[in-house]
Structures are given as structure tokens and as C-alpha cells.
Amino acid sequence: MSDLTGVSDHKIWRVLDTYIELAKIDEDYSNISTVGMDETSIAKGHDYITLFVDLEERKTLHISAGKDHKTVVDFVEVLEAKQGDRNAIKQVSCDMFPAFIKGVKENMPEAEITFDKFHIIKLINEAVDQVRREEGSYTPILKGNRYIFLKNESNLTAKQKTIKEELSMAKLNLKSIRAMQIREAFQQVYVAESTEQFEGLLNNWYYWATHSQLAPIIKVAKE
Incomplete structure (x- = not known):
């Protein structure tokens, strides 16, 4: 994109970050009831991020650093900051990673876990x-x-x-x-x-x- 526009990578990312943050301000998670979560590595390294998605609307809800049970804590904090309710989450799809299972059971107690x-x-x-x-x-x-x-x-x-x-x-x-x-x-x-x-x-x-x-x-x- 930098080659096409003649604008530096740094400036492009700064503009994107600004618009992403503006878009996130008005997000309303009050109707979220089904969540999918999965981890992925960054740049083929050993650093991981965990993605949380709305399975009904097929959109990303949150990205958290790491792949332990604390990523679920992080997600729930964001969920509730945007009018969501942890007890309204009825279904979570994830892999069989014990940390994910622990995180879901402790932080979304009403959710049934479905292994993908x-x-x-x-x-x-x-x-x-x-x-x-x-x-x-x-x-x-x-x-x-x-x-x-x-x-x-x-x-x-x-x-x-x-x-x-x-x-x-x-x-x-x-x-x-x-x-x-x-x-x-x-x-x-x-x-x-x-x-x-x-x-x-x-x-x-x-x-x-x-x-x-x-x-x-x-x-x-x-x-």
C-alpha cells in the first residue's frame, strides 16, 4: 500500500489505528451470545494473540495478547465495557487448550463449550x-x-x-x-x-x- 500511495508505512498504520479506535467507540456488545476464540502466532514466532469473534455476525470482537486464561478475563472486561453481559454468553467455540477451558468456565459461567x-x-x-x-x-x-x-x-x-x-x-x-x-x-x-x-x-x-x-x-x- 505504501508503494501505491507514496505514503510511509508508519503514517498509514497511524491513520488506520485512528479510524479503528473511532469505530470501536460506538460498538455495542449487548446482543452478543455466541463467541468463538482461537489463538494464532505472530510473524512465525513464539508470541501469540487470541482472537474473539461474534459467531452470529462473523466479526472480530477483541484481540488479546497471549494465549492463556487471562485472555478471557481481558475479553470479558471489554465485553462488559461495551454493554455486554458475561452471563448472556451461552455458547463458546474453542480448541481443547486447558487454559481456554479454564478461562471460559471461570469468566463466562453460563456458556456451553463447543470444541471446534x-x-x-x-x-x-x-x-x-x-x-x-x-x-x-x-x-x-x-x-x-x-x-x-x-x-x-x-x-x-x-x-x-x-x-x-x-x-x-x-x-x-x-x-x-x-x-x-x-x-x-x-x-x-x-x-x-x-x-x-x-x-x-x-x-x-x-x-x-x-x-x-x-x-x-x-x-x-x-x-
């Missing part, structure tokens, strides 16, 4: 990979095929799809294939078109996962 899809899928992928590694220690045909079990079908190459079909043969009865199928079934839960369908798919998945006789899968399902 990205982090749940990540945990299931880790469980699938653990099954693959354990089975791979005594099943040579699994070696070198890690990503077949972690990628979605649409992201596999033609060669990977062929290998997947070969490994999926019933006569092999591979635990890794069963774990992968459970992962794929879980992803279908998110395409449900109604609450009733969602609950049905989730209950079916939970029963399958907890009766799979695959310890890593059972553990992640019960978490």
Missing part, C-alpha cells in the same frame, strides 16, 4: 496415525503410506487411491483401514442437514468408535 471441528479432526487423525504406527511395526505393507490414512479421498493422487483400494481388501482386515473408515465416518457427521440427523450420525459414530477394539480411537471418542 478443526481440533477434533486433528485429534482423530492423531489416533488413526497411532493405530497405523502400531500396526505398521509388524505389517510391512503399511510402511510409506501414512498420508493415505490421513488425507480425504478427494485429495489423494491416483496412485494413492489404488494403494488405498488394495489395502482395503477385506481379507487383509487391517486395523489401520478400520481406523481410517471411522475417521471418514466422523467427517460425515458435519454434513448433516438437521439437528436430528446430526445427533443420529454422531451417536452411530460414537458406538462404532467405542466398540472398535482400537485403543487410540476409543480414547479419543470418549474424550
Whole structure:
């Protein structure tokens, strides 16, 4: 932008900061009831910020330095300074980071915590990979095929799809294939078109996962 306008970066940021602060003065958080929060690193370093967003209006509410439970304290202070009510927050979506859970429970007591899809899928992928590694220690045909079990079908190459079909043969009865199928079934839960369908798919998945006789899968399902 500096090259396009001929204005220094410092001046551009100063102008932006001014207008952002002016816009924030009139913000009213009295209708906020669903909040999403997530952390991200700054400039690929070890410094983190935590973002709080209104999930209904899809807009950023607050950015707090750090990624501990104090970021929630910081957010609640801003919320209430802008006519919001901590007890009016009924839903918070976040990852499974213990500090976030602690912060929400202590500072937004009426909120139900929903773990976001990205982090749940990540945990299931880790469980699938653990099954693959354990089975791979005594099943040579699994070696070198890690990503077949972690990628979605649409992201596999033609060669990977062929290998997947070969490994999926019933006569092999591979635990890794069963774990992968459970992962794929879980992803279908998110395409449900109604609450009733969602609950049905989730209950079916939970029963399958907890009766799979695959310890890593059972553990992640019960978490």
C-alpha cells in the first residue's frame, strides 16, 4: 500500500489505528451470545494473540495478547465495557487448550463449550496415525503410506487411491483401514442437514468408535 500511495508505512498504520479506535467507540456488545476464540502466532514466532469473534455476525470482537486464561478475563472486561453481559454468553467455540477451558468456565459461567471441528479432526487423525504406527511395526505393507490414512479421498493422487483400494481388501482386515473408515465416518457427521440427523450420525459414530477394539480411537471418542 505504501508503494501505491507514496505514503510511509508508519503514517498509514497511524491513520488506520485512528479510524479503528473511532469505530470501536460506538460498538455495542449487548446482543452478543455466541463467541468463538482461537489463538494464532505472530510473524512465525513464539508470541501469540487470541482472537474473539461474534459467531452470529462473523466479526472480530477483541484481540488479546497471549494465549492463556487471562485472555478471557481481558475479553470479558471489554465485553462488559461495551454493554455486554458475561452471563448472556451461552455458547463458546474453542480448541481443547486447558487454559481456554479454564478461562471460559471461570469468566463466562453460563456458556456451553463447543470444541471446534478443526481440533477434533486433528485429534482423530492423531489416533488413526497411532493405530497405523502400531500396526505398521509388524505389517510391512503399511510402511510409506501414512498420508493415505490421513488425507480425504478427494485429495489423494491416483496412485494413492489404488494403494488405498488394495489395502482395503477385506481379507487383509487391517486395523489401520478400520481406523481410517471411522475417521471418514466422523467427517460425515458435519454434513448433516438437521439437528436430528446430526445427533443420529454422531451417536452411530460414537458406538462404532467405542466398540472398535482400537485403543487410540476409543480414547479419543470418549474424550
